[in-house]
Amino acid sequence: MSEGFDADMLWDEFHRVVNMNSEELRTYLLADASGEDGFSADPDLGIDELGRGVLHVLRKRKMDLTDDDRDVMRRVVELVETVGNKSDDQARHMLMSAGHDPLRA
Numbered sequence: 001m002s003e004g005f006d007a008d009m010l011w012d013e014f015h016r017v018v019n020m021n022s023e024e025l026r027t028y029l030l031a032d033a034s035g036e037d038g039f040s041a042d043p044d045l046g047i048d049e050l051g052r053g054v055l056h057v058l059r060k061r062k063m064d065l066t067d068d069d070r071d072v073m074r075r076v077v078e079l080v081e082t083v084g085n086k087s088d089d090q091a092r093h094m095l096m097s098a099g100h101d102p103l104r105a
Contacts, residue, residue, distance in 0.1 A: 002074060007070070011062050014073040017080040018099035022058040025051060025099045032097065048097040058099070076100070 020028070029051045053072035060069065078096045083091050084102060095102050 012075050014079050017077055019104045020099045022055055045100055051097045054099040
């Protein structure tokens with residue numbers, strides 16, 4: 001994806017590739033972060049940084065986006081474009097941590 005994407009195009013592309021809603025993503029990230037040790041006292045500890053960023057973006061309106069939000073959106077779109085064709089478990093885990101379930105194509 002080119003850096004030249006305007007805010008509207010980036011917003012649309014991000015919401016096209018992120019096919020999990022915020023509750024589905026949050027549940028996935030918390031389950032993934034809990035591992036075998038169970039949930040930590042701080043629910044954000046152990047949660048994938050990019051996934052946390054996606055959750056923040058999903059809860060915002062387009063007009064409230066920050067530069068950091070737009071960076072997260074670019075990273076997610078680029079990740080899905082790069083890894084989206086792979087079907088192994090590691091690729092699926094990486095994509096789902098960013099809000100994209102490849103099985104929902």
